[in-house]
Amino acid sequence: MPQQYLVLDTTAFYAGVPYTNTTENLVTTPDVISEVSNERTRTLIALSKINVLQGTLANLKTVKDAARRTGDNSMTAADLSVLALCLSIREEGNEAILLSDDFAVENVASTLGIKARPLMTNGIKTASEWVFFCPACGKRYQKQRADCLVCGTRLEKRLKRN
Ligand SMILES: [Zn+2]
Numbered sequence: 001m002p003q004q005y006l007v008l009d010t011t012a013f014y015a016g017v018p019y020t021n022t023t024e025n026l027v028t029t030p031d032v033i034s035e036v037s038n039e040r041t042r043t044l045i046a047l048s049k050i051n052v053l054q055g056t057l058a059n060l061k062t063v064k065d066a067a068r069r070t071g072d073n074s075m076t077a078a079d080l081s082v083l084a085l086c087l088s089i090r091e092e093g094n095e096a097i098l099l100s101d102d103f104a105v106e107n108v109a110s111t112l113g114i115k116a117r118p119l120m121t122n123g124i125k126t127a128s129e130w131v132f133f134c135p136a137c138g139k140r141y142q143k144q145r146a147d148c149l150v151c152g153t154r155l156e157k158r159l160k161r162n
Contacts, residue, residue, distance in 0.1 A: 002095055004095040004096075006025065007085055008082070009032060009078065013028075014135075028051075029084075032081065054088075056087075059091070062087060063080050063083040064080060069111070076154070083112065083114065086112075087114070096115070097116070098115065101157070130144070134153050135153060135156050
């Protein structure tokens with residue numbers, strides 16, 4: 001019988017969803033683990049039953065090609081690796097659902113036919129509903145961009161509060 005896997009990308013960890021009380025199959029990749037290197041996320045990983053798996057190189061290439069086609073050039077190794085893992089899980093006859101709040105990751109996932117489930121949102125919101133901020137220096141941006149102009153850290157986003 002096919003199993004369902006929830007594949008966590010870096011934004012899934014930053015969202016701080018409590019993964020400790022779940023019976024679902026949670027998986028992520030070594031690249032995601034090394035990217036989410038702060039204390040809180042490490043603790044989260046330690047407390048959770050998250051398996052660390054790697055997609056095949058062939059699937060990684062498929063993902064890179066898809067990202068190039070859609071013009072999503074800001075994707076990190078971690079972003080690419082979770083998508084490759086989704087494809088590999090699917091190849092084994094199981095179901096992969098990607099947990100992500102990242103526009104680019106969701107976009108490439110949809111072109112590959114990968115099911116994605118957002119964390120903090122109900123589907124992809126328009127950019128105007130988000131604030132973008134630097135997790136390192138705290139600078140906020142009204143418009144989406146990949147990196148912080150001050151320190152070069154990859155920006156994160158959260159929904160504007162009404
Ligand atoms: Zn910064």
